[in-house]
Amino acid sequence: MKTAWEKIFTAHDAPLSAEEDQKAFRELAEASDRVEKLQSSPQHRRIRDLIARKIRELPEK
Amino acid sequence: MSFPNTPVTLLARLEERENGVPNQQAWESFFDLYHGAIRMTVKGAFLECGWHTTPEDVLEDTISDVVVSFYKGGQSFDPEKGKFRNYLRQLARWRVRDQLAKSLATAEKVLKQGISLPDDDHPSALTSNTASPDEVLNGRDIQEYRDTLLATLLEDVRQRVGPQTFAIFELCKLQGQTPDEVAAFFKVKRNAVDNAVYRVTRKLKELAAQPEYRKEYFE
Numbered sequence: 028m029k030t031a032w033e034k035i036f037t038a039h040d041a042p043l044s045a046e047e048d049q050k051a052f053r054e055l056a057e058a059s060d061r062v063e064k065l066q067s068s069p070q071h072r073r074i075r076d077l078i079a080r081k082i083r084e085l086p087e088k
Numbered sequence: 089m090s091f092p093n094t095p096v097t098l099l100a101r102l103e104e105r106e107n108g109v110p111n112q113q114a115w116e117s118f119f120d121l122y123h124g125a126i127r128m129t130v131k132g133a134f135l136e137c138g139w140h141t142t143p144e145d146v147l148e149d150t151i152s153d154v155v156v157s158f159y160k161g162g163q164s165f166d167p168e169k170g171k172f173r174n175y176l177r178q179l180a181r182w183r184v185r186d187q188l189a190k191s192l193a194t195a196e197k198v199l200k201q202g203i204s205l206p207d208d209d210h211p212s213a214l215t216s217n218t219a220s221p222d223e224v225l226n227g228r229d230i231q232e233y234r235d236t237l238l239a240t241l242l243e244d245v246r247q248r249v250g251p252q253t254f255a256i257f258e259l260c261k262l263q264g265q266t267p268d269e270v271a272a273f274f275k276v277k278r279n280a281v282d283n284a285v286y287r288v289t290r291k292l293k294e295l296a297a298q299p300e301y302r303k304e305y306f307e
Binding site for chain 1: 127263
């Protein structure tokens with residue numbers, strides 16, 4: 028049986044039950060929260076600085 | 089000009105230059121969304137080399153190398169040839185191999201931390217890449233990719249609707265506030281809230297059904 032997101036990714040007009048709809052948006056909120064949490068971590072900031080430095084040091088094309 | 093944030097267009101923007109100057113916002117947006125997925129992929133690539141624990145500074149250096157590789161654009165992703173996550177996995181393997189080859193100090197550091205390496209795990213052994221890009225990802229990888237894809241989808245929608253419309257949707261559908269509460273907060277009619285939620289939900293589902301999203305979601 029397909030999950031709510033599998034249904035959505037397969038066909039946008041697929042009907043979802045109220046429970047599936049609730050579950051799909053809860054998963055979306057949780058995924059977004061996890062991504063945002065990582066974005067605000069010190070690791071994320073350190074890597075962004077590293078990338079910026081490495082890009083600055085690249086020879087110009 | 090606003091750009092859609094589909095996985096493919098995010099990547100294409102990394103290679104953009106304006107008067108020879110790279111688009112800094114492009115790689116920042118890409119990294120903000122893909123950090124988790126890249127992190128798990130790089131960890132997986134180290135694991136394939138027998139590194140069950142990778143020091144955080146080595147991991148961060150390698151992750152940054154992966155993003156810079158995208159940025160340099162020398163190994164462009166072709167969506168016709170496969171899924172982005174398989175491409176990313178292959179790229180991560182190359183950067184892990186570079187990481188190990190460039191400095192024996194890195195390997196020594198791992199050994200000092202008491203992590204055992206398999207007998208054949210040394211930089212030169214890593215130059216022969218035997219693992220298939222289509223190898224099945226473990227559960228954490230898949231979760232990270234799905235999180236990234238859903239967050240990308242949400243960002244994509246955010247750019248396509250007005251800020252208040254998106255905020256109404258976010259409060260109702262993602263933060264669990266009732267439509268009446270949201271209507272009162274924005275001082276709009278209940279009907280306006282329902283319309284905003286409907287429009288954003290419909291747009292979200294339309295985007296999700298696009299092949300480039302659909303292909304990445306499924307195994």
